[in-house]
Amino acid sequence: MAITVLFAQRILMGLVNLCFMLIPRRRPSRQAIADCKIISHRGEHDNRRVFENTMAAFLRAAEAGCWGLELDVRWTRDLQPVVVHDDTLQRVFGLDLAVAQVDLQELQQCCPQVPTLAQVVERFGGQQHLMVELKRDRLGDCEARAGRLREIFCTLEPGRDYHFLALQITQFELAGFCGRRACLPVAEFNIGELSQVALEQGYAGVCAHYLLLGAKLIQRHHQRQQKLGTGFAASRYCLYREINRGVDWIFTNHALRLESIRRQHLRD
Numbered sequence: 289m290a291i292t293v294l295f296a297q298r299i300l301m302g303l304v305n306l307c308f309m310l311i312p313r314r315r316p317s318r319q320a321i322a323d324c325k326i327i328s329h330r331g332e333h334d335n336r337r338v339f340e341n342t343m344a345a346f347l348r349a350a351e352a353g354c355w356g357l358e359l360d361v362r363w364t365r366d367l368q369p370v371v372v373h374d375d376t377l378q379r380v381f382g383l384d385l386a387v388a389q390v391d392l393q394e395l396q397q398c399c400p401q402v403p404t405l406a407q408v409v410e411r412f413g414g415q416q417h418l419m420v421e422l423k424r425d426r427l428g429d430c431e432a433r434a435g436r437l438r439e440i441f442c443t444l445e446p447g448r449d450y451h452f453l454a455l456q457i458t459q460f461e462l463a464g465f466c467g468r469r470a471c472l473p474v475a476e477f478n479i480g481e482l483s484q485v486a487l488e489q490g491y492a493g494v495c496a497h498y499l500l501l502g503a504k505l506i507q508r509h510h511q512r513q514q515k516l517g518t519g520f521a522a523s524r525y526c527l528y529r530e531i532n533r534g535v536d537w538i539f540t541n542h543a544l545r546l547e548s549i550r551r552q553h554l555r556d
Contacts, residue, residue, distance in 0.1 A: 304499065305522040313528035320531050321553045327356035327419055328543035329520060330373065339380055341371045342401050346412055353551065354543045356417035358453075361405055363427050368392040369405035369436060375425070377402070388425055406440050413443070418450040419517075419539075421474070422459040430461050438465040446470035451492055457485060468492070472517060475500060487512055495519065495539070498530060506534060524549050 316324075331338075331345025332352070338344050346357050360373040365388060377383040381399050395402060405420070412418065427433070444450055446466035453472045454460055460471045468491045473482040475496040483505055486494045493509055495517035506516055519539035521527050527546050530538050540546055 305526070308498075308526040308529065309523035311525055313525040314532060315553070316528055316531040318554065321550055324527075324531050324550055325355040325417070325537050326543055326547050326550065327358050327417070327517070327537055327539045328354045329358045329539045329541050330360065331357060332544050335380055339401060341373055341380075341403075343403050343407065343411065344401075346408065346416075349543050350412060350416050352544045352547050354416065354547050356419055356537065357408075357412060358419040358421065358539055359405075359408060360421045360423055362387045362423050363425060363433060364392045364395055365389055366391040367427065367429060367433055367436065369433070369440070370395065371403050371405055371408055373423070375423075388427055405437075409440050409444070413441075414449055418444075419453055419472075419537075420450060421453040421455075422462055424454075424456050424459060434462045434464060437462055441466070447492065453495060457482075472515075479505070483509070486514060493517065493536070495537070498526065498535075501533075501535065503533065510534065521546060 328349030330340035331342065332348035333340040333345040338348065341359055349357055359371050361369045362372050362375065363369055370387065370392065372387055374380065375387055377385045377399055381401065383399055385398055387395065392404070409418065441450060447470045451470050451472050452460065452463040452466065453474050455474050455476065457473060463471055468489060470492060472492050472495050473486055475482040475494060479496045479500040483494050487509070493515035498518040498521065501516060501518055509516055515536040517537035517539055518530050518535045521530055521538050521540045522542050527538065527549060538546070
């Protein structure tokens, strides 16, 4: 059932991206293109030769000059943060292994391609802006996990070098050490609710799919010095649209393509 839903979502997203690819958009100003911040969603990957959320995927995006990297964090049984999106390794690596049910050592023995959060931060922190999504789980001991995150990010400045993202506001309890101005709620279809929460509680802003971010919402957050992140631009015209709308961060699964377009415009 879950696979069927995922397949349907991909088909729908493909159709939406096709529509936006075919609608001509005004080319943004040179300054707007220069200021554009492209974030590689889970790194540059195809999940065949290069897998998402791996060092290889992040390195490809970094070498292409992408401003930011988005990555997902889950926790092992011994409360070590690792970079992986799903709660199991089945979809990406074909391994029937639940992340939260094994210790870090066992996870790395079974699948060495899954990096620890510490490895990613050590390699890319301070060079690329890190957008770190905290995935929901049922593990306890928030204090210990928050301490581990504080230790990993201690050399970086919140907001300048990294932000934490989460679909559930409660996940930000793990990131209390960096303050709400370095935390970004991520909306699915509840953009109105999360927008209001972000405004009232002083978060850094809000992220959502580009179809959900209307002009009035963008204006409202910018008036409060908050920022907007949009996903997932896949074409030249969609990139133009988001830049022209003043969106601050553009998350994409095609970062190399969009970064190439951006750099070509700057050369022109």
